[in-house]
Structures are given as C-alpha cells and as structure tokens.
Amino acid sequence: MKRGLVLLDPTETTTEELKARVSDCQRLLQDRGIDLALIYGDVYRSGDITYLSNLCIYWNEGILLVPAKQDPVFLTKLSRRVHPWMRANSIIEDLRSGPNLAQLVAEYVNEQPAGVIGLSEMNWWPASVIEELRAKLPGWELRDLQSAIREKRQVPSASEQKLLLESAKVSARAVAAGLDGALSNPERAGAAERVARMAGVEDVFVYCYESGSQADTVEVISEYRGYWTTAARVIARESADWANMMDVTYGVIVQELRAGTDLNRLYAQLGAVIPEENNLSWKLDLIHHTDIETQGDYRLPDELDKPIPAGSVVGLRLVCTFADGTEAVMADTFAVEEYGANRLTGDLPIARYQPNEK
Template sequence: MRRGLIVWNPEEITRQALDTRLERLRAAMSRDGLDAIILYTNFVRPAAVAYMSSFSPYWADGLLFIPASGQPIFSTSMSTRMNGWIKTVNPVGDVVNTRRPGVHVGAWLKDHPDVRRIGVVEIDGLPAGIYDDLAATAPHVSLVDATALFADYRGHVDATEHALLSRAATLAEEGLAAVDPQAMTEAGTVVGRVEQVARLGGAEEAYVAIAPDTGSDLRLARLSGAVALGRSFAVRSSVAYKGAWVRRTRTFSADPAAAGQIARLDAWFADLVANLDTARGLAPQVEAAAIAAGGSQPIALIESCSGTYPLQALASPAQPPRPGALYVISLAMRLDGIGWIGATPVIPGMSLATADRATETA
C-alpha cells in the first residue's frame, strides 16, 4: 500500500490541464482511427492513469476507458467504500467499483455497438483475465495495440507536469543533501533519512536504494538496518510527487581524498549531461565520455515515462531523445579505485530548476 498522502490539488493540477490532456489524446486517437482507448493501472503501473486523471492507485487493478467523445470511465476493483474518496482525487470521468473491470467496460461497449476499434496501451501487459473479460463481453470490438500512439503523445512535458517534476526533483535532491557521510555509518540510517525528507516534503512515494560499498559492488539495493558503509557508498532516491516520478543518485565518502574525487566526478557528470548531443542516442554518448575520462566498466541507463510504468529503461537506448520529454540519465563506473554512481532527471530543452507555471499548450 502507498504510504504517502494522495490528494488532488486543483491549483497544482488544474482541471483545464487535465481537459487539455484529454483533448490532445483524443486528437491522437482520431488520427489513428480509434473509437476509444484503454489505460491499465495497478500499484506498479500507475503512470498513464495518473497522468490523465491525477489519481494514483493503492493496490487494485483498474481501467481508465476513454471514448472518442463523452465521459471517461474509471473502472476499478477497489471496494465500493473507496468510491467517494476516489472521486475526490480523480476529477476525470465516472468512477465505478467492480470486481471485474473488464466485464464492466465490455458491457459498456456492448451497449455502444458503434464503438468498435479500441486501442489498449501495452496490450501485451494487460492481465489475461481482464483481456478475456473484454473479449467475451464485447466480442464485436477489435482490440489493437496503442502503445506507440500513447508513447508519442506522452513525449510532451506540459507546464503542469513540469512543475510537479521540479518539485519531485527538489525532494530527491534535498533528501540526498541530508546524507552526512561523516556521521552516518550504517545503510539504515542513510536510507531512513533520505526517505524521511522526501515524505515530509509531500512525496506520496519514496523508494530509496543504496550500494553500501561501491568499492566492491556498484549494485543498488533496497537495504535497511545495520549494514556497514564502506569507504564510498551511493544512494538512489526515486520520488513521486502527485504522480510525477524522478530519480536522483549520488555517491558519498567520509574519506577526504575520495570525497574530493567524487566531487570532481559529480561536476564532470553535470557538465556532460548539460552538453549531450540531443540528435544522437544518450546512452552511447555517456558511456563513450566515461571511457574518455578514464572510467572503466561504465554502464549507462536511460529511463523515461512513455506508458503505464513511471520510469522504465528505453527499448532503444541509441534512439535520439525527444525534446520536451523527461529522461533519467544514470551512470555507474570505476575510476582510480573509486566506484561512482550518478543519476539525474533531465528534460532536453527545459530546466527542472524552477517550477514553470506557464500557460498550458497542446
């Protein structure tokens, strides 16, 4: 279950912003000849529904059904006692509580025989039970993959999302800034402090991972308790604020010589990210730059949000980034005996330093 407060703030996510997103999606649906689109959501795949409705689920399956015209329907297996609360945090469309969302949406389709071609985002990841319920209840419809359509649509950070991403990035950075390698000697203390800062700042979710000794192992894991920290260690903070997710990773050391080297690598990485060629794939550039700087075993990871997962690795890391889309650039490598990991969120052509409240544009 999510542990943070989930609430719709109409000043942070305006109804106009949500209406504009709906209009843009319907325009994309029209171009692809879709009569409706289905977005699936659960605990680990909340991104598409959260973007369209401002609502992030707790644990249950749900479908956001968006017809080409008329009111969207959020059909969820959450209990009926949650209906009133969901309506306060999900201002888009009708909310229906049902044990089998696929049957409910299928029944709607059966009553609307003119709605025949339905796009499903990440259709291969739709649970088999829901797919079977849709197909059995509305056998006349054609269910087609709308993953590429939605990914193209999501490659656009509007002013509302930009403000939320900026706040999430600030919370992640503030949590990492609270790490004191001189005073903290165990992983549990570090992880707890980073999460505490994010949650007290308003994050509804904060996942903190740590590599307790980067000298021997660069892998990040969710650890707690009395795990001793090595000469250098790295912490990754993944933070959600009003459905907008970012990741930030930093490396630390109590040793002055190692800390100085880490600071130089941090500055090098910031400069690298700021000057990447957006006409080429990001991962090959980052790894090549790491090798040129003397790093060994560099591993670059580029993540973005294009579907139901908040952040996921790009299927084609050599593909050039889209201007105005969110990316998280991560790099792990070894240099002169130090294991170093860094990660930062970026939006090509935009800055996450300030929350831009500019007028929404389509």
C-alpha cells in the same frame, strides 16, 4: 506506506488542463478510427491514468476507459467506498467497481455495436485480462495503441514543468539528508525517506548501499503530484580514487546533454573519458521522466536509441560496478533544451568524503 498525500490542487493543475489532455487523446482515437481506449494501471505503473485524470491507483488495479466522444470512465477492483475520495481528487465522475475488469468493460460496451478498442501499450497488459476481453467482447477488434499516450507526456507543459521542478527539489533534499558520514546505511535511508514524506510525496524509493569497500551510495526516486524524478550521490573516503574519476566523467556526460542527444552519443563520451587501463565497469542510462516511475523497466528496445527532444525532462544515471558486484551511482533530473540542460536537482555534492573509516 506505498502512497502518501494525494490531492487535486487547481493552483497546480487545473481541471481544464486535465480535460484538454483527455480531448487530445480523443482526437487521436478519432483520427485512428478507434471507438474507445483502455489504459491499464496498477500500483507499479499508472502514470498514463494519472496524466489524464489525476487518479492515483494506490492499491490493486484498474482501467481508464476513454471513449472517442464521451466522458472517461474508471473501472477498478477497488471497492466503492473509495469512489467519493477518487471523485474529489480527479476529473472522473463515472467510477465502476467489480472483481473482474474485463466484465466491467463488457458491461460498458454491451449495448453498443461492435467496433475497435485500442489498448494502450498492449504488450504490457496482463495476458489473462486480454484473454478475458477477447472472450467477453465477440466482434470487437482489439488494437494496440502502443506508447501514444506516454509519448505525449514526455514533453511537459508549463504547469507540469513546475511540478517536476518541485519533485526534483524533493529528491535532491532527500539525498542530501542521507549524505552524512556519521550515519549507517539504514539510518541514511530513514533520514532520506523522512524528508521526502514530509514534503508530501505520493511515493518514494530510497536505496542506500555499499559501493565497494570505501564508499556508499544514496539514491532517491520520488513521485510528487504524479511526477517522478531521481537523484543519487556517492559518499566516499579520501582514498577512493575512482570517486574522483567518476566525478569528472559525470561532469563530461552532463555537458553533452542537450536536445538531439541519445544514449549512444553519451556512451561515446563515456568511452573517450574513461582510461583504457580502468578495471571498473561503467553503465549509463537516460530515462524520460515518464519512465522513472518504473525505473525504465517498461521501455521497449527501440526506445533506448531515440534522441531526446527539446523540452523533455529526463533522468541521467551513471553506474560504476566493482569487482565485488557492488555499484556506485550518480544521478540527476534535467530539463533538456536545444543547446544544453538545466539540472533540476540542483548542486548536490558529487562526492562527500569521510575523514574517518566507514
């Protein structure tokens, strides 16, 4: 099941807040001289669309069209039978379906004088859709909006912080359910996913795998009300000495996490902690909550070195790779403040040792 519970709960996110986000986007368009924005989304990546509308692209693909001065419109390949459900769970009233997204855009702008259309993160759009847009919109300029909308999402509002905290609690509980020495990895995956699904997530990725010959990793990535968080822990035998080193190293890295921190700074701390004679390979990642949806795959190279601003919510991930190619992972989701970070995923055990053979 790709998508679970989808709803619009006014006690969590008000329609006024959603409309304010759209207005903020429209001010950006007006400031840049752009007539309308197109935001592409599919099953793998649709966070910007959810942020502005609460729509969930549970299947296929679609475009949120945001005019600079009118109400947004959702264009999709999904059939019209889902329109009532989408209206009930979003702020979008105008939904249009058809087999060709570029044609739907062309039909919308057909009677308007040619102007400028901004494509959110144009480099990640399917090339075929952009080619069709150029062919069907003669006289219109297609301009890259880059990551403007995603960047606005990186520092969450008070209501978003509450939902991120709940999402993080779900991820942590799911990992904890898998940290049972009596379970096999498939059983761990089932236990973890059951916890997340029963908590009402829209989506969840569960990875349970061997970490060398003496341990396993349980890693969970959850989406709750459109907000993504992550957590991971290792379950190891007493004889796995590297697990103690991973425990200490992760703790040192966490202490370094605060506003202004970047990945290079964390790597410097990693190099200071790991012994020179260590024969394991170590890797770090620092992922904004807006990028956990795609596990960081859609970030541009220059984004990786940017400092984390105060108020951000991020996933921290430490990976230890063994000679056999397997990995051990520790991860949490943090709210980053000026002088430190609050672990939203709580006090999960760093490593849980098994008294018996794996």
